[in-house]
Amino acid sequence: MAHDLSRRRLLGSSLFTASFLILGDRLTLSPAEAVELDFTPEVLRRDQLNIIATVAEQLVPGSADAGIAAYLDAQLRAGNDSLLIGKYLGVDVSAQIDFYESLARNLQKALQTEQATSEVLSAMWSDIQENWEGPPASYMLFVLRADALDVTYGTPEGFEALGIPYMAHIMPEKPW
Amino acid sequence: MTESRDVVIVGAGAAGLMLAARLAEGGQSVTVLEAGPARQLSDLVSSQIWARKLKWSEPAVSESGDHKIGHAFNAGSGTGGSALHHYGVWLRMHEGDFSVQSDHGVGRDWPLSYADLAPHYDRVQTEVGLSGDADQERWRPQGAPYPMPPLPLFAQSRVLAKGFEKTGRHTSPLPLAINSEPYEGRRSCQYDGWCDAGCPIGALGNPLVTWLPRARAAGVQLEHNATVSRVIRDARHTQRIESVEYLQAGERKTLRADRIIIAAFAVQSVRILLSSAAAGHVAPGNHSDQLGRYLMTHPAATTFGLFEDETYPHQGVSAGQLLNHDDYDQKDAPGGFGSSQWMIGHAIKPHDLLGYGTGRPDIPGANLKTWLQRAAQHLGNMTLVCEDIALPENRVTLSDRVDSNGIASAHTHHDLAPTAAARWVQRMSEGQEILRAAGAQEVWSSPRIGMHIMGGAVMGDDPATSVTDSFGRVHDTANLYVAGPALFPSSGAVNPTFTLSALASRQADHLLGKL
Ligand SMILES: Cc1cc2nc3c(=O)[nH]c(=O)nc-3n(C[C@H](O)[C@H](O)[C@H](O)COP(=O)(O)OP(=O)(O)OC[C@H]3O[C@@H](n4cnc5c(N)ncnc54)[C@H](O)[C@@H]3O)c2cc1C
Ligand code: SF4
Numbered sequence: 054m055a056h057d058l059s060r061r062r063l064l065g066s067s068l069f070t071a072s073f074l075i076l077g078d079r080l081t082l083s084p085a086e087a088v089e090l091d092f093t094p095e096v097l098r099r100d101q102l103n104i105i106a107t108v109a110e111q112l113v114p115g116s117a118d119a120g121i122a123a124y125l126d127a128q129l130r131a132g133n134d135s136l137l138i139g140k141y142l143g144v145d146v147s148a149q150i151d152f153y154e155s156l157a158r159n160l161q162k163a164l165q166t167e168q169a170t171s172e173v174l175s176a177m178w179s180d181i182q183e184n185w186e187g188p189p190a191s192y193m194l195f196v197l198r199a200d201a202l203d204v205t206y207g208t209p210e211g212f213e214a215l216g217i218p219y220m221a222h223i224m225p226e227k228p229w
Numbered sequence: 230m231t232e233s234r235d236v237v238i239v240g241a242g243a244a245g246l247m248l249a250a251r252l253a254e255g256g257q258s259v260t261v262l263e264a265g266p267a268r269q270l271s272d273l274v275s276s277q278i279w280a281r282k283l284k285w286s287e288p289a290v291s292e293s294g295d296h297k298i299g300h301a302f303n304a305g306s307g308t309g310g311s312a313l314h315h316y317g318v319w320l321r322m323h324e325g326d327f328s329v330q331s332d333h334g335v336g337r338d339w340p341l342s343y344a345d346l347a348p349h350y351d352r353v354q355t356e357v358g359l360s361g362d363a364d365q366e367r368w369r370p371q372g373a374p375y376p377m378p379p380l381p382l383f384a385q386s387r388v389l390a391k392g393f394e395k396t397g398r399h400t401s402p403l404p405l406a407i408n409s410e411p412y413e414g415r416r417s418c419q420y421d422g423w424c425d426a427g428c429p430i431g432a433l434g435n436p437l438v439t440w441l442p443r444a445r446a447a448g449v450q451l452e453h454n455a456t457v458s459r460v461i462r463d464a465r466h467t468q469r470i471e472s473v474e475y476l477q478a479g480e481r482k483t484l485r486a487d488r489i490i491i492a493a494f495a496v497q498s499v500r501i502l503l504s505s506a507a508a509g510h511v512a513p514g515n516h517s518d519q520l521g522r523y524l525m526t527h528p529a530a531t532t533f534g535l536f537e538d539e540t541y542p543h544q545g546v547s548a549g550q551l552l553n554h555d556d557y558d559q560k561d562a563p564g565g566f567g568s569s570q571w572m573i574g575h576a577i578k579p580h581d582l583l584g585y586g587t588g589r590p591d592i593p594g595a596n597l598k599t600w601l602q603r604a605a606q607h608l609g610n611m612t613l614v615c616e617d618i619a620l621p622e623n624r625v626t627l628s629d630r631v632d633s634n635g636i637a638s639a640h641t642h643h644d645l646a647p648t649a650a651a652r653w654v655q656r657m658s659e660g661q662e663i664l665r666a667a668g669a670q671e672v673w674s675s676p677r678i679g680m681h682i683m684g685g686a687v688m689g690d691d692p693a694t695s696v697t698d699s700f701g702r703v704h705d706t707a708n709l710y711v712a713g714p715a716l717f718p719s720s721g722a723v724n725p726t727f728t729l730s731a732l733a734s735r736q737a738d739h740l741l742g743k744l
Pocket of ligand 2: 422
């Protein structure tokens with residue numbers, strides 16, 4: 054296996070969370086590790102996840118390395134057990150894949166421009182981005198940003214990065 | 230179908246488990262059917278992401294209207310129901326909440342008064358264990374003092390209290406079903422702010438530590454993953470409900486009982502009744518087309534400030550630490566209609582729906598980490614809860630969609646009355662002034678959300694205009710009851726669990742022939 058991280062280290066990780074396809078092997082990994090090892094997406098396409106992760110990184114720096122792409126792909130696979138914030142906001146589980154596909158499509162269109170990404174994002178937040186389809190751009194970005202915050206700061210490591218004592222009653226054995 | 234019980238209760242939440250314990254202790258054979266999985270304290274992992282596992286997941290509820298009820302956020306499932314990870318704010322409704330129609334010509338009256346519930350509030354607060362300072366709550370209706378002193382105040386609440394003081398307002402400790410000292414063998418709070426993920430140490434009086442042990446000791450049978458689809462009328466005595474039908478592990482089962490109590494939270498309780506229409510019979514409680522109507526949700530929002538002072542907002546409890554009800558009894562004060570309250574100084578996390586990072590999409594990515602680090606030391610927040618007005622058009626109906634068991638899902642429609650919306654706007658702007666007076670350098674607010682769900686099977690004396698009588702008995706039946714906030718004819722502006730528990734206590738006494 055030509056990966057940087059040895060199989061033994063991956064299986065021993067305290068943050069393992071879901072199984073991901075890595076060059077045909079199914080390994081139990083954290084999203085950060087899955088991204089580092091270039092996991093094979095199973096629900097969304099790689100180009101869709103790439104554009105989503107790029108924008109998530111703009112909104113919440115650190116979320117790409119924390120594994121936003123792998124997190125979304127794994128949660129979308131989980132069906133009714135999905136823990137994505139969209140479900141909690143009332144986006145029906147059956148509609149979640151469509152939601153992220155549509156987000157990726159819209160982002161791909163919107164970012165095919167000479168404009169700086171920050172300007173495009175600001176048009177999206179104001180819902181004035183042209184040719185946007187589906188739910189309002191600001192709502193879709195809000196959901197993606199909340200996902201990125203979950204992945205980056207919703208874990209004991211994320212709390213530590215912000216200087217917040219975690220003070221768990223029961224420590225999560227995996228982030229989600 | 231061989232077995233028959235004295236009582237079958239649908240739903241193992243706040244109302245269902247309380248009734249189960251009380252009725253079984255009174256000598257009744259009781260079975261509780263719960264749609265969700267069995268849950269234990271050890272499932273209450275300290276993580277906002279894990280906390281989402283405790284929510285209601287199927288069948289999904291579709292929603293419309295300008296102020297949606299937020300079922301996905303507000304409803305839970307499994308042992309303990311939504312109350313398994315509720316925040317433990319236990320407040321009595323005020324006397325005036327019971328007579329809004331008579332006093333103001335708005336909404337609906339209750340078929341009982343505060344005086345009817347007062348002895349039950351007193352009894353339940355001792356059984357569950359409440360902390361607070363009744364003397365400091367100058368607005369509190371008459372009642373026994375709390376069995377425990379209030380929780381200690383942390384830095385955030387001390388800072389926020391200054392804003393109330395400077396604007397001529399009063400605060401009191403927030404009354405909580407959280408132990409400020411060991412109570413009935415349960416530990417006291419650790420002030421770590423993990424209540425939203427559920428309190429696994431028993432400091433917060435969720436049903437797993439209050440009613441469940443009593444129910445089990447009294448012999449209650451509890452069935453999990455048992456989703457009730459409908460109740461079935463006796464073919465000969467059509468006023469009698471003979472049994473409940475439920476689905477468990479793909480099998481359709483029925484269970485007979487002398488009395489059946491639907492305690493499946495507001496929306497699902499109505500859904501079960503609506504699904505129980507049968508050939509020649511309208512749904513129980515729907516003879517006058519009242520079932521599902523008067524659905525309510527409190528218009529609420531959180532307002533935030535960043536202070537020079539250190540506030541350490543990770544400390545304390547999710548519910549908050551202080552309370553303000555100064556304006557509560559001025560329902561028809563200029564500017565809108567309805568009571569309102571502030572819950573002040575919530576322990577809060579950086580992410581998740583209610584987290585401070587989530588509500589500030591305007592912070593550029595490059596500055597986000599520094600901003601979050603500052604907020605983690607200097608943020609203050611407090612939540613406004615306003616009264617909703619019961620309107621007949623706000624309703625639970627059956628949707629065209631069916632779940633994986635073939636059961637029709639619920640649809641809810643909820644619009645906010647313009648006068649209630651105006652009151653919310655008015656109080657939110659006052660909230661921002663209070664934060665500035667407390668020294669906030671930057672102030673912002675969350676959007677308006679629907680908090681708590683009430684109504685849908687409202688109580689009343691007249692069967693033409695209500696679904697149940699004052700004991701929750703469905704008017705056109707002899708032995709079918711509803712329990713929980715579905716019964717509320719008005720919402721007040723207080724969190725509903727203390728009141729629904731007092732109502733369930735009164736129902737239990739009635740069912741045991743004590744009333
Ligand atoms: C995050 C959060 C914080 C809250 N904080 C507070 C607070 O501080 N103070 C307060 O007063 N209230 C609070 N609440 C509200 C409180 O939890 C509810 O008002 C209360 O739990 C309602 O009690 P219930 O018994 O009617 O319903 P629940 O406690 O929700 O129990 C209903 C049960 O019925 C089951 N059920 C549903 N349908 C079926 C079916 N078809 N068959 C079998 N079983 C079924 C459900 O799975 C559930 O377990 C909070 C709620 C949430 C979500
Ligand atoms: S803060 Fe207190 S009530 Fe909340 S989870 Fe921790 S111990 Fe329980």
